[in-house]
Amino acid sequence: MNNYSVETRRRSRSLLIVEGKHEKDELFWLIFKCFPEINIDIDNVWIYGTNIYMLYEDIVKEYGNDWAKDEMDVDLPFVISKKEHPETICYRNDFTNIILVFDYERHDPAFSEKKILEMQHCFEDSTDMGKLYLNYPMIESYLHLKSIPDEEYINRKIPVSLQPGDKYKGVVKSESVIEKAVDLPHRIDDLLAGDRYRVNDVKKRNGCCDAILKISANELEKELEEILHVVGDEKKEKTLKYQLKDWITKIGYACEKRTYWEYMRKVLQEIVFHNICKAAKVQKIDVNENDIRKQFDRIELFEILNIQNEVSRNLEKGFIWVLNTCVLLIADYNFNLIR
Amino acid sequence: MLKKFTLKNYKNFKDEIAIDFENIAGYQFNTDCLNDGIIGKMLIYGRNATGKTNLGRALLDIGLIIFGGLRYAGNGILLNADSKEDAAVFQYEFRFEDTELSYKYSRSSNQELRDEELSVNGKRIFKCNFDLREYNFDNLEYIDAETANIERYLQSLEVGEDDEISESKLPFLRWMISNVALKNDSALIKLSNYARRMMMITVGNGMRYRPGRLNQGFYESLENPERLKDFEDFLNAMGIECKLVLKKLPDGQRELYFSHERLVPFYENASSGTLALAELYRRLFSKVGDASLIYLDEFDAFYHYEMAENVICFFKQKYPKCQMIMTSHNTNLITNRIMRPDCLFILSRKGTLTALCNATERELREGHNLEKMYISGEFEKYE
Numbered sequence: 001m002n003n004y005s006v007e008t009r010r011r012s013r014s015l016l017i018v019e020g021k022h023e024k025d026e027l028f029w030l031i032f033k034c035f036p037e038i039n040i041d042i043d044n045v046w047i048y049g050t051n052i053y054m055l056y057e058d059i060v061k062e063y064g065n066d067w068a069k070d071e072m073d074v075d076l077p078f079v080i081s082k083k084e085h086p087e088t089i090c091y092r093n094d095f096t097n098i099i100l101v102f103d104y105e106r107h108d109p110a111f112s113e114k115k116i117l118e119m120q121h122c123f124e125d126s127t128d129m130g131k132l133y134l135n136y137p138m139i140e141s142y143l144h145l146k147s148i149p150d151e152e153y154i155n156r157k158i159p160v161s162l163q164p165g166d167k168y169k170g171v172v173k174s175e176s177v178i179e180k181a182v183d184l185p186h187r188i189d190d191l192l193a194g195d196r197y198r199v200n201d202v203k204k205r206n207g208c209c210d211a212i213l214k215i216s217a218n219e220l221e222k223e224l225e226e227i228l229h230v231v232g233d234e235k236k237e238k239t240l241k242y243q244l245k246d247w248i249t250k251i252g253y254a255c256e257k258r259t260y261w262e263y264m265r266k267v268l269q270e271i272v273f274h275n276i277c278k279a280a281k282v283q284k285i286d287v288n289e290n291d292i293r294k295q296f297d298r299i300e301l302f303e304i305l306n307i308q309n310e311v312s313r314n315l316e317k318g319f320i321w322v323l324n325t326c327v328l329l330i331a332d333y334n335f336n337l338i339r
Numbered sequence: 340m341l342k343k344f345t346l347k348n349y350k351n352f353k354d355e356i357a358i359d360f361e362n363i364a365g366y367q368f369n370t371d372c373l374n375d376g377i378i379g380k381m382l383i384y385g386r387n388a389t390g391k392t393n394l395g396r397a398l399l400d401i402g403l404i405i406f407g408g409l410r411y412a413g414n415g416i417l418l419n420a421d422s423k424e425d426a427a428v429f430q431y432e433f434r435f436e437d438t439e440l441s442y443k444y445s446r447s448s449n450q451e452l453r454d455e456e457l458s459v460n461g462k463r464i465f466k467c468n469f470d471l472r473e474y475n476f477d478n479l480e481y482i483d484a485e486t487a488n489i490e491r492y493l494q495s496l497e498v499g500e501d502d503e504i505s506e507s508k509l510p511f512l513r514w515m516i517s518n519v520a521l522k523n524d525s526a527l528i529k530l531s532n533y534a535r536r537m538m539m540i541t542v543g544n545g546m547r548y549r550p551g552r553l554n555q556g557f558y559e560s561l562e563n564p565e566r567l568k569d570f571e572d573f574l575n576a577m578g579i580e581c582k583l584v585l586k587k588l589p590d591g592q593r594e595l596y597f598s599h600e601r602l603v604p605f606y607e608n609a610s611s612g613t614l615a616l617a618e619l620y621r622r623l624f625s626k627v628g629d630a631s632l633i634y635l636d637e638f639d640a641f642y643h644y645e646m647a648e649n650v651i652c653f654f655k656q657k658y659p660k661c662q663m664i665m666t667s668h669n670t671n672l673i674t675n676r677i678m679r680p681d682c683l684f685i686l687s688r689k690g691t692l693t694a695l696c697n698a699t700e701r702e703l704r705e706g707h708n709l710e711k712m713y714i715s716g717e718f719e720k721y722e
């Protein structure tokens with residue numbers, strides 16, 4: 001430490017403002033793992049849990065009721081840090097990404113078309129004030145593909161009357177072809193940590209999971225055997241091996257000489273692709289459907305919200321287009337990532 | 340025009356650093372930053388002491404080769420202080436209409452020329468290694484310079500060695516340009532024309548302290564009322580509202596004043612920003628003919644942010660063909676309103692020069708707030 005040193009600013013951070021904890025972290029964790037180009041280190045991500053209306057109120061508290069109308073330059077890291085830990089205030093200028101992800105949640109008692117539209121209008125650039133991605137009806141919609149490709153996805157909608165959220169989650173769980181693949185890392189971790197195998201050392205277990213997910217060769221069994229020595233019980237290792245082999249074979253990536261991450265990257269690219277086409281359809285974008293880039297460039301999340309508000313206004317007959325916009329952040333970052 | 344400049348082992352640049360004017364991205368906005376498919380207006384940012392001034396000096400070095408002149412004693416040590424190599428290497432790649440021309444040379448620690456090599460359209464025209472006394476003039480006829488009296492040139496090298504005052508290593512390029520009857524459309528003539536019109540402007544380096552007589556030339560030109568009006572218009576357009584008068588004093592000297600109820604002498608009283616702007620004007624208009632390339636070091640050091648923007652817009656309008664490289668610390672100019680991500684560069688502590696669009700994996704779009712991204716560390720790895 002030099003006598004003249006001043007405290008240096010910590011920059012290049014990312015702020016993720018999400019509603020729940022688990023699933024969102026899961027999806028983003030997966031995205032950042034599969035797309036290292038995005039250059040977001042999960043350890044450098046500040047996750048703030050709230051809901052969109054609470055966040056709205058926080059903004060009002062700092063900037064007044066007319067913040068949206070007056071196009072105020074909202075500094076979310078400031079607003080949040082002031083509330084969370086006033087002793088260390090953060091500023092927008094220290095963050096390279098500010099991403100807000102919320103569920104549409106029409107049935108939320110606090111639901112307000114006006115507020116949610118204002119939010120969608122103002123938060124449109126993740127590198128600047130922040131970008132709001134709304135998921136219709138909820139985050140789980142990214143799993144809602146029944147096959148890959150799924151030609152039906154483009155028409156998929158759910159009745160407004162399908163609530164609460166758990167009901168939709170149930171639908172996705174029963175219909176999704178990718179849920180199992182997305183969940184694999186967590187299933188492996190749970191299995192190893194569970195009563196049967198008791199790999200309790202977190203570092204060891206993480207290393208083991210990492211190694212398993214990196215397997216890409218045909219000799220799945222042999223490689224698994226080597227990795228599973230950590231369990232330290234030959235008999236258990238054997239059953240574990242067959243269990244894992246079964247899981248991996250069912251998803252089917254290793255025989256294609258791909259690692260789990262390479263495989264999931266492709267899956268995520270498909271998900272983004274499906275949702276771009278879907279957004280274009282909802283928004284009635286009139287361009288050649290093969291020109292995915294043109295479709296993407298014309299997507300207006302504000303427009304989409306307007307349309308969703310309209311079609312879902314009738315609580316009995318209304319519907320919501322199934323659409324996950326938060327996966328679009330991959331294409332927003334660099335469209336080449338999904339090519 | 341200059342397509343690419345490459346430098347190695349010069350001052351703080353131990354490894355190779357290049358200014359590649361051809362490396363553009365396909366942005367459809369602010370195309371006036373480009374000229375004929377290459378970068379025309381370039382803005383370089385970088386922390387202090389990353390070598391922004393050094394880079395400009397190095398870029399103008401070719402002028403000393405072609406036209407000679409004082410070797411700058413006051414410029415400190417030439418070679419990188421950590422390098423094991425014993426020469427600094429300069430390479431310039433030009434395009435003049437259909438002709439591609441590449442000139443490469445190196446200087447030893449005492450600034451002496453060590454070798455030089457010229458290629459035209461990929462063909463090597465000549466190569467001289469003064470250390471080893473190896474000379475190759477095989478393809479002079481390719482540029483219609485076969486009449487060059489090589490023996491005379493080699494003789495001149497021998498003479499120079501006894502005479503400590505003259506420059507002993509006369510560059511063959513310079514010798515050829517001044518001694519061979521070249522056609523008017525010769526690539527060498529174009530090269531020499533280009534190099535003559537390269538300039539570096541370091542703004543705000545104490546014009547106030549220039550002895551009055553040094554300004555006399557400038558004042559003389561302002562005696563023409565149109566020129567005075569033009570100067571006044573320039574200051575006004577850039578954001579300095581003033582009215583000027585020029586007076587001839589009884590001793591024949593001229594003096595420039597701000598016109599008020601009482602006259603206020605210009606140089607003694609002008610603000611730093613006004614002086615910097617006046618100096619810029621003086622330099623731009625003192626040159627005969629339009630400049631080919633201008634390196635403006637810290638060009639807006641004394642400017643209000645709006646004036647800095649005005650000056651860039653003025654450059655774009657007035658000098659669309661001139662290759663201008665500006666260095667600045669004013670982040671307000673890192674914007675897609677007047678610039679573009681492939682014309683904004685960061686010079687790093689490591690000695691690399693990277694355009695913003697190549698300094699992140701993110702696809703930079705017109706709507707991005709580049710200044711905010713720069714400040715928040717988006718391009719951190721290249722700073």
